[in-house]
Amino acid sequence: MSKVAIYARVSTVDKQDYQRQISDCLTAIGDKFSENSIEIFAEQISGYKENEARPQLSKLLSITDNDPTYFSRIYCTELSRLGREPRATRNLLDDLTDKKIPVFITSINRQTLDENGERDSIMNIILQVLMEFADSESKTMKKRSKSGLLQSVVNGNAGGSKNLPYGYAKDEDKKLIIEDEEAEIIKEIFKLYKQGNGFKAIANILNYKEVPTRTQKSYGNQLMKFRTEKTADKVTWNDAVIDKIIKNPLYYGQRRFKGNLYPAPAIISEQLYKECNEITATKTHRNYLTTYTYLLKDLLICGCCGRNYFAKFKPVEGGDKVYICSSRLIKGGNCGNIGINISLLESAIYTEFVSSGRLANYIQMNKVDLFAELKTKIESLESDLKIAQTAFGKKENEKKRLLDLYLDDKVDSAIFEKKQAEINQSELELTIKINLLSEEIFQNKKIFEKQNDKQATIQMLIDAKDNRVELKTLFNQFISRVIINKLDAKTVLASVFINYGGKEIGHPFKLFLNIRGLISRPMKYEYVSVNGMDYRPIYRKNILLNDPSKLLQEVEENKNVYVDGGDTYDFYIINIAPDDLISIENSYPIKTNTLNSTHIYKIPL
Template structure:
């Protein structure tokens, strides 16, 4: 049945202490409801000032949210007089905008509100120029609803923490089977087991994860490599991160976190057990709540990727620092890649990049790139066509707004989506245009690359400078450009690598006992492929079959191995 919202408020201002009582306001409202043949719906706000903003008047906000709802049955609003509803211009304008937009009639004891009044129309039109308030109104309602559910102990649609489920009334309750797993995780952690050991036990015993049960897909974005992957949740496995999240989540000791607040929740482990586990975690990580800290800086993360698809991360043991596949922590990944010492791979990549980048880019400026230029020009034309289509779509959206197919919320949402898509296309277009500019012979990038190694000169004392200025400097720069770059500070090399390199793929080939290293650039040049033996002694350019790096000092320790032997083996593989 259609309803009349009756708003009653007892003012807290001194001059209103003797004003009309709540009972009198309600009585007048019910008379109006009977007169209009509408069902009365009461909204009573005790002792509140009409000068307050809307967000400080919860009952008035609740009434407006109910009016603004899609399935609202409220057809009219009654208040004893205007002072009951508002006493500041901002509240008045917002209130009138809502009721006007929803075609809700407004009544006072003195009579029906006159929408033809120029002042009222102006207020309404000013606010109607933007949908910001309507979005805020919905947002406040949703946040308030979710918080109320959390306070009452109900679930709110999010993925439930492992160990919990819900009853038929949506109240959070303990999952008997999963809670036993949670208790074991806490007990094992307190007993000294690592998160990896606990994780492996869960996998060995086929304990399903939360995602195994709910299914669906999950998208992971790797910003360092500009890569997005889609995973099937049904195939997800336990991770050490999940174990630590369980350990650190206070819900298991009965404190459900909601923003900055905590609400009571069913207890899975007693608070003492929870504190013991978390103290153990902090002690293991030297007081850090973010995990184990590392003293070594790893130059190539996050550029490195293993052939199995996982990242190659920096690690350390008592003997050395090395790069290892993240998947090796998880036995079900079955990654058979070998570790590579950090100093070896850092040196190799530094030598290859600084030693070859200038000549490689210069070669790309030659006239042999007509096909590449044509391809880039075709892509630019395609992106320009996409931009034109977006502009046409924006015109259509404006027409939808004009003929009221879209309301303003829908209009702004569509415009925002189209603008975001257009921005992505413009960025792609700018990147391709930069690549095309390089291929046409812009020497700025060449000059920049050439100057990279010159920075190292400030860190080296060259002999004969008094008698032969710059002689040794130029000789070193020309002959040992890659080795010279090893003298560069860590941050200088890291900045260069992240500016020019998109990805470094390292594949271990067990059948041949060698590594394949593929370097992909952010520049319009082809990927480079290098081969390295299993002992990390020698590197060959697979395309040119030329030696690029050799560890002669390490080879001296292997009497049966010579540079020629390793070089021939790698070159033969390249053939």
């Protein structure tokens, strides 16, 4: 007895399944064929996909290609089930017609061949109309769907998914609103990232604090399909999720839809969002395993292109000892701004802090807010330390289990030695990280205990002169950013913006650095300190807008040599004595290369 086939299809976006289609086809078949004579081909896929991309249709057509008599008829509920694209559907029907295989459409109760097995001319006209209608209907539905989704976004609706962006919920009217508890987590994520923590480090902090993820809150212990199946309660924070959060404009009140932005409730400021994304765009390598401490790491900005500066230091003769613009990391992307000697820039800022008196006044005015900021920093570092210590403990347990397996002859010596070496390397890296974190916590706590008045703060700077870790902590407390601009062949402007009480003062310290002094003999570490200017530097998005020649002209017309004990500190040339330098070479002495010695240096961050 011959067989018949049923082909059923639903789109991937359809909410219904194909059981109704199968049931309608079985009703049309009735008792003409037994159950064993009916083969069903059903799938969930778009009707605009090519035949080869639709597994069940391909299987059906493969059978008819090999044996055109295998099926006496093919059933489907609507012509659109075979396909949405008119030309492809017409070719499919023509091919089946040439093979004398009729297609029965249950919705109109007609088939493509007449009683003599020939093409039904009336049906041919009907099918052409139906194909064009199916295509038009689908396109219209898509337009309506897109229009409806857009209107939903414009109206501030949340959408129907459980996977709302973290920090948001929907109210009784299905509007997108801020979820206060989650919003605090979002604020913490951005704050941690701005402080220099990487995506993975932030994820580890949230997991350590057992902050629930969106998946955990939405799906409980439901089985989820990832690369490996796991229940929703086991889905933790990871670096990819943090990355998406940092880059999502929704959090500063701009909801993205089809490439455009629409207003939405904001959790953070636009300024914080842009600062964090600027770090993402210009950062180089970030971790704790750095051999060198740079006082201005993550604080320097190029006044030509707006990118971050990064440090490049090699403690060998002729090695780099500069802060340079990260545009140089991009092939053909060098913006043209100059690199600045590390010791010159750090020493000039340190001298300005200790000698001018302006910084001390700002601290005295806002010491309470600085205390709160420092306390938050210490708590974050202590959280990182606990995570690192926990990870080290796990490695110790892993080493013990490996030894037990080796002693029980369950692993051979080669595998044992390889695994043991990997664990030892991990423990070494964790030990370095733990030591560095412990030192940074110690220095921050020391500052926290001493920071009680302006004289104590200046004394801390003086006491920390030869302690780069403590000095870096102090710099980070008071400096929000430093913008670097080359003005001419011998002068670089460093505008030092001071942060106090969580706010940035409007007028920066302006240091005009003499870079030519470094090539003179003896070397000169020299700068002109300027507070007020008639033609003051103006920045837009960290880009200097002024004419450099006019800035230099005002400095040249007003500068004079500073004499100790003078009652003013503006427009004076400051010569930094060798004993007063903050010299990176003193902390990391220059090593002489010899034929009989090899020095290994870690890449500086």
